Amino acid sequence: MGKALYPPAFRQLSMREIRPEGWLLNQLKIQANGLSGNLDKFWPDIKASQWIGGCAEGWERLPYWLDGFIPLAWLLDDEDMKARACRYMDIIISNQAPDGWICPEKERGKGRAQYDLWAMFLILKVLVLYHDAAGDQRVEEVVRKALLALDRHIDRTTLFGWAHMRWFESLISIWWLYERTGEAWLLDLAAKLYAQGFDWIEFFKRWPYKKPDEKWRWSFMSHVVNNAMMLKSGALLWRLTGLSEHLNSAEYMVSLLDEHHGMVTGVFTGDECLAGTSPVQGTELCAVVEYMYSLEHLLAITGRSHWGDRLEKIAYNALPATFSPDMWTHQYDQQVNQVECSRQENPIFRTNGGESNLFGLEPNYGCCTANLSPGWPKLALSTFMRSPDGLVAAVYAPSTVNTNINGVQVTVTLKTDYPFRDTLNFIVNVDREVEFALDLRIPVWAEKPELKMGGFSLVLPSGGFYRVNRR
Ligand SMILES: [Zn+2]
Structure with a gap:
């Protein structure tokens, strides 16, 4: 294992550990019944994308859509949507060239050297998301081969266009793979992308x-x-x-x-x-x-x-x-x-x-038609996060997290109509005794925010996090 990356303060939970509730669940259902849940049935840029062998756009639109459609499907635990997402990912994975190149080969008549790699950064990010959702064991090697192909490609064809401006998006998949494998060439690749990209x-x-x-x-x-x-x-x-x-x-x-x-x-x-x-x-x-x-x-x-x-x-x-x-x-x-x-x-x-x-x-x-999809689902995935000492209530919306802390199954539910009302009710259930911290985000705009717990109440300072540490 090479040098460790500096750790983030909090880590995202798996989408299999978070369940939207209340108005947020309703909002995701509305989205699933609206454009995001149906684009693959009629919109050529998804239905006939060059990513899956069609003749429509083969660049950012399908990855944009999948980036929202995948978490939407799993957060709603909708079998039909999950099956449709898997079909797309299966084709994309099976179309990967032997040398690792994963994007369409002749997008709008352009070959690899003219292909703007922004879409490659996007599909890599989607593959990481899909790994979390479906647990597809092929993904790690697919990402690895694609990053190796990217590494060779930018030696000859330096970043240009959108990829030049958005190079940092590649770090999401590079850091993910590096934390799994510790392969040093990934850090060199990141440094190369940083040097080629817009500062x-x-x-x-x-x-x-x-x-x-x-x-x-x-x-x-x-x-x-x-x-x-x-x-x-x-x-x-x-x-x-x-x-x-x-x-x-x-x-x-x-x-x-x-x-x-x-x-x-x-x-x-x-x-x-x-x-x-x-x-x-x-x-x-x-x-x-x-x-x-x-x-x-x-x-x-x-x-x-x-x-x-x-x-x-x-x-x-x-x-x-x-x-x-x-x-x-x-x-x-x-x-x-x-x-x-x-x-x-x-x-x-x-x-x-x-x-x-x-x-x-x-x-x-038509970019927003596809890219509107991740808005609500990724917010839902950010309601609770993991800290080194427990859980963080990071973004307030009705939601349940079900996760394992120190070998104990822990469920925390936030019942609330926030932001339509200003009360947050946290309900904590544990399988057996366990000690962990629950950090509550206190909005800086909150006037005299009040915490009530176990028969006492106290007024908290505004801003920052308030840690509830209990057995
Ligand atoms: Zn747009």
Whole structure:
């Protein structure tokens, strides 16, 4: 075993240990009955994806969808959805080339050298998720061979395009495999990707977007989804470097984005590049979902409670605002102050088209149609996390965790209507006597939060975590 990665403060539980309850369960059922649960039946980019031998898009859309559809299927324990997910993963795994290349060979007529590796980072992340869900023992070797292929590939064809901007997404699967095998070449691969990829942390030291680009130019660096995604890059990188500059980078980046592009919903504008502080500017749905995913990593790796506050703010405001209640339609761009929902002849959006704020199947562009899928399921997976001493109530939504602590089966249920009501009821059941810590996130906005337990009550300070350590 080589050098250990710096450990995260908290680790995600397996999706087989978490059960959504109450309104969250209902929301996931709505999503399963809406677009996410049905795209594979009719939408060509999923149904006839080049990933499974069809002729439609063979890049980011199928992995985006699977990234949400897989946890949705397992969190709902829906046999039909699970079988459909397995069929897709079986084909993708069996299509892997002998040399490890796992992406479509001739995507839209382009060969390997022209293929933007962003989609490879995505499918690797999905494979790791699928391993957790289905326990498919083939996955480790599939990921290993694919990463070896990636390692050889970038020696000749350095990162370009989206992969260049989103290189850090590859660290999710690299760290997963490294913690299982300890193979040193994985750290070298990570260093190579870091060297080839765009350095967001350096870029933010002389950040040119304190106001939106005057000529409304589209750019990778001001692209709203790239910005939402890159917020987790420093924390992921910190696991290798241990540098506080990496661990702390997101605080500085978020403060700049809030000041110059921030919205009351907790997200920043981008339609589809950073668009300033007017609440009639839009925010792309992909950015909302990716910001949430970045915050889930930031909360787990740093253990800082304010990332959970931000995650809830976005999940409970920006995410639901951009869907119809049945989750069959969505907007590309949501606006905090949207006074009408009609086609804009002179769109106020900076680089997006006039249909971006309509509700539909794929208004403006189809990325969000697929990438809306991970939003709710991954929030559900983040309600409880594991700490070295027990469990963490990280994000408040009705949920049950059933896990093993020191050889004892432990069930913790959070019964609540939060965020619609402000009471959280935790019910702890254990098979036999066991001592562990339950850390409760105390939102910084909470005024005189009160804990009642076993006949006493106390007022807690706002912010941080409050540890309940009991036998
Ligand atoms: Zn999108």
